Each structure stands twice: as C-alpha cells, then as structure tokens.
Amino acid sequence: MADNVENLILEHLRAIRADIGGIKEDVREVKQRITSLETGVAALRRDNANLYGDVADQHSRYDRLAERIERLERRLDIAGS
Numbered sequence: 001m002a003d004n005v006e007n008l009i010l011e012h013l014r015a016i017r018a019d020i021g022g023i024k025e026d027v028r029e030v031k032q033r034i035t036s037l038e039t040g041v042a043a044l045r046r047d048n049a050n051l052y053g054d055v056a057d058q059h060s061r062y063d064r065l066a067e068r069i070e071r072l073e074r075r076l077d078i079a080g081s
Helices: 001-077
Strands: none
Touching: none
16 A cells, blocks of 8 residues: 555655656746747847937938028028929
C-alpha cells in the first residue's frame, strides 16, 4: 500500500515538473515577444521623431520663403493678397 502511495506521489510530482517546464518555456517565449515589441515601439518612436524633425524643417523653409516673398512684394510695391 505504501509503495502505491509513493508511486502515486512520484507520478504527480513528475506531472507537476513537466507542467512547470512547459510554463518556463512559455514564459521564455513571451519574454522574447515582449522584447521584440519593445524594439518595434522604439523604432516607431525614432521614426516619429525623425518625421517631426522633417515637419519642423519644412515649416522653417516655408517661413523663409514667405519672408522672401514679402520682401519682393515690398520692393516691387505690390500689395500682398
């Protein structure tokens, strides 16, 4: 009887160990996927910052062009519309 109980306990412990091994593997995979997502988010943020820089540069160019046009209009005595 005691042998049966010990065998039953060992069987359950082996099943628990197998389940824990599976959980560990799943956690490893989840960590890898999270790292991949974090890398992707960082790349998106970098791209977004670059786009913002491009927009700021375009605004600056527009402002300079607008100033040049105003100077030309003043020189030619043309009323801006």
